[in-house]
Amino acid sequence: MPVKDELAQRRYENLVDLLESLMRAALKPKYKGYYGHLILSGDDLTEMGELKDVRRAAREAGRHLGWKPTTTLVGGRLFVIDEREVPEQIEQLAADTAAAAMDRAWREDH
Numbered sequence: 001m002p003v004k005d006e007l008a009q010r011r012y013e014n015l016v017d018l019l020e021s022l023m024r025a026a027l028k029p030k031y032k033g034y035y036g037h038l039i040l041s042g043d044d045l046t047e048m049g050e051l052k053d054v055r056r057a058a059r060e061a062g063r064h065l066g067w068k069p070t071t072t073l074v075g076g077r078l079f080v081i082d083e084r085e086v087p088e089q090i091e092q093l094a095a096d097t098a099a100a101a102m103d104r105a106w107r108e109d110h
Contacts, residue, residue, distance in 0.1 A: 015048060023080065027065075030097075034090050036067050036082035038068060045078055047094035054078065 023038050038058070039046070047055045055071045058080045062069025068080035086094070 011049070011086040012053060015054065015057040016061045016064070018048075019054075019058050019080075020064050023061055023065055023067075031090050031094060033066060034082065034084065034086045035094060036062070036065065038080040040080070042076035045076075051078070 002067060019038070023036055026038055027033060027036055037059070040054070040058075045054055047059075055078065058071055058078070059069045062080060062082060064085075065082075068084045070081050070083050072079045072081070
């Protein structure tokens, strides 16, 4: 393998590791690995390299975490989302958490 290809491969593997670390850090332990997501700003993307490479690395990093990852570019930001079906127990916990947050916000406004 030519040196240039080896360097590109190492850069890609480092990008996968970085993205996997960011994804793991964004997970909420109470959801047991579900509801994973990562949002990368335009500045983040510029620092990380070519968009196609970042998207490919993000999907690979998500698969390392057991996700069914999808990537979507919106307004210059890259959204990486876990599209797995969520178990009912985790879905209910998330719904309860969202409802409690909405109740708190409503009470603060009134």
